[in-house]
Amino acid sequence: MNRINRRVLLGAMSAAVLAGSAGLAMAAGEIRVLNWQGYGTDEAFATEAFEKKTGVKVVHDYFTSEQEMLTKLRTNPGAYDVVLINSAFTGQAKAEGLIAKIDTSDMPNVKDLAPSMGQNPDLVPGGDVYGVAWTWGATALAVNKDKVTPLPTSLALLWDPQYAGKVSIRDDGVEAIQFAALALGQDMNDIKDLEAVKAKLKALMPQIKTFWSSENDWNQFFSAGDFTVSTFWSGGAGRSITKGLPVAFVVPQEGAVGWLDSLAIPATSKNQDAARAFINWMIDPEFYVQWAAKGAPSSANAKANAALPDSDFNKQAFADPAVVARVHFMKPLSDETRKAYTELWQDVKTAQ
Known part of the structure; x- marks a missing residue:
């Protein structure tokens, strides 16, 4: 399979996300995610579902401050594939060349992001996506x-x-x-x-x-x-x-x-297809409704918020x-x- 055809196939698989696209394992046996500990991406039910459907294992590393997150990106090139970045730090990460522009064409859940979140100028400077709005x-x-x-x-x-x-x-x-x-x-x-x-x-x-x-x-x-x-x-x-x-x-x-948190892809990631598929799963209403039942921030995905029961804390609070x-x-x-x-x-x- 030549490189162009393989990329087309992987793009289709990413769009399917959790529709049985086990072929993503061809692109990556695992992806590494950098986040706060206990903040959604490391929920066992979510990582297990992603691995079962894609064959890609999700491994986590953690930070305890935004400054530590930036330091880890600077000093560990190639170590991470997805990183949680507060919108207030996205511009700095972009300016330092730490994160890549994200092609969201094969991420179907992006279309359901609330415009005020998904098109936040700190995440999408000049129309280019450097952070996919996730939670706020x-x-x-x-x-x-x-x-x-x-x-x-x-x-x-x-x-x-x-x-x-x-x-x-x-x-x-x-x-x-x-x-x-x-x-x-x-x-x-x-x-x-x-x-x-x-x-x-x-x-x-x-x-x-x-x-x-x-x-x-x-x-x-x-x-x-x-x-x-x-x-x-x-x-x-x-x-x-x-x-x-x-x-x-x-x-x-x-x-x-x-605060508005986004999921970004480090510029040195070698597994960007699988990274996009994982981010797409993280903004999926199916994932979010399960997470919200345990206590989650508000989703940037309007469709996910609409799927919540009226008793949901965030739905009531906001x-x-x-x-x-x-x-x-x-x-x-x-x-x-x-x-x-x-x-x-x-x-x-x-x-x-």
Whole structure:
């Protein structure tokens, strides 16, 4: 079989995705995925179904921060075939030549992506796809609904003296600064008065009982009663609720920090046909509905969202367009700005 015919055949197989295209094993015996641990792509039911239908095994490696993800791509050329990238970092990865332009012509589920997600300019600069929109969500307020009544409507809750020593936020300088900016009525993606933000964060420090850095941390601290009021991810809140924790998730009037995650293909991947087939499976409604039952972020696939039951957490949390409008999606930051934010955050924490 010549190279051209083989590519045509593999393209057809990718389009079929999980329609019995075992021939993909010709292109790759396995693909390697770089992601946060426990974030969808490593769900056993999903990887097993993909391997059964395509013959391609899915192997994972993990990162604990976006900076670590970029470092792994830089220092391990050829090691990965699919990578999870937040839209705020896609431009940097593209500029460094770390990710490839994706031909989505043999990825039928791409057509069902919500236009605002699938055509996000940070993922599709100039019309070329460098990240396939996958999931999105918001970091907002999560409270113990048994102890906070009525439910809050404002970020001012974090500074309320009533909850002194009962507050937690994620130990992330950029996110902390963004929340302080929102609380002050500033544009979190274009902060004009950083000194005011710093003062606002200093005022928050006496309220803090503990910082959290992972979903596991958050659930343990919440279950132990270490805090009553916190910031948290929408997907995490949904999973906590499925575990029976008395969590209420609120997008406050000042807004929430939004994020859009995509699946990209490293420029050095040698298995791009299989990588596209795997990404197509990850945005498939069949996969997403099963994942959502366990607690997942919102899907960028409109068809997948429509297939969810009305009781779904994300469907309820973001049913109101006015709520979605209050979600401020993170934009890319320069290295200089990110460094300044990190230094400010360290100053605030050490001064408490």
